[in-house]
Amino acid sequence: MGPITILIVEDDDSIIEILRLYLEREGFLVYSAATAADGLQLMEENIPNIVLLDLNLPDQNGFEIARRYRSLSEGILIFITGEKTKNTIIQGFEIGCDDYITKPFDPPEVIARIKANLRRIGVNSSNELTVGNLTINFSDKTVKKKGEMIELFAKERMLLFHLVQHPNQVFSAEQLYDLIWGIDSEAELKTVQVHLSTLRKKIEMDPKNPRFIQTVRGFGYKFSTK
Template sequence: MKICVIDDEPLIVEVLKAYLEREGYEVCSALNGREGLSLIEKEIPDFLILDLMLPDLSGEEICRIVREKSEIPILMLTAKTAEEERIQGLLLGADDYVTKPFSPREVVVRVQTILRRFHKGEVPRDLLSFEQGILTIDDHKKEVKVEGKEISLTPIEYKLLTGMARHPGRVFSRMDLLALVEVDPYEGYERNIDVHIKNLRKKVEKDPRRPRFIITVFGMGYKFGGKPDVPHAAQ
């Protein structure tokens, strides 16, 4: 799991990186907001630790931009003590905040807690149902139905659909999708993912030009837009 840390204090970045890597996380980092936004677009992290006060863009502005494209968990670091300022960050979409100075161990625990909450929202692996049963996936039978009618998918299309559907709202880069379909990337093949996505849309979308399930996130990749019907696996 990849965590992005954006903070203009190099020591804080180094300490958090060391503690998070000790827990098995992969960490990328940036020292200002613009660099951080570019890094997020390039790396597609699973979690964002964001300083509220940066020299170029505010943490609030970065949070707003990220939330327009992604639902990744965000933990804010702030030296601001005013309640209204902290609340503003939460209203913009941050999941929690830690006030500076802080214990690195506390940050790690906050990250782990938020991730546990976040992944409780994942859809079960064996039976997936979306939009009041319009799209269903029975992973045990490898069976996909749209409005009750079974559709035929290629192995790559099936892996793309189920891999994304298990994480509604998460943005997948083309490289992420290559990993889902277990294909080694080589020159030119990364863009072939777009062809598989186009073919998948023709099969699962009522109107492929206005997709409901397989959504393009411009400049970043794709995400699954269906609303889950079931919060837990069928018995």
């Protein structure tokens, strides 16, 4: 699960360390912050696949971070908190959290909850994402359609894996251009659309009505896991 990033926002250092120990043992890439401000900054710089979020932070309520994460990503959001009131739990789910764990907790339970949510969106422990008839392997960077290997050019592969590692998150053509080709590249911006078009022809059953790489009109492109 190397490509999966987790952000822990928690003001108790001992909790951060025990979670980091268990999560890194499972192969996750872990970031942490002790305040809402630092958590928001990390979130903006590199949107994580999963957020483990405490509600009672020293500088801001965790619900505000949750709302910001939901505006940026449809990734996995799990509250880990001492708040046990019914209204608090309901508010968390209304914002869009995927799970709610109350303190004190058992670290293996947190791992199990994370894995259950990953299975829900199609990521499994063998470093593969399966959506429909498409299987993407994060370890060897291979892509299969209906069990058959697909040959991709380097930029096509880079585009696909970037989108896949940020499921349901929208990227503009300009963002993809800067990420894949680099801001100093002499290629033209339209090369993004060209590569996405050829990529769709290879991975989609119906490239004119794509299931996986979808256009969000007026905003950009996303990899849909739905």
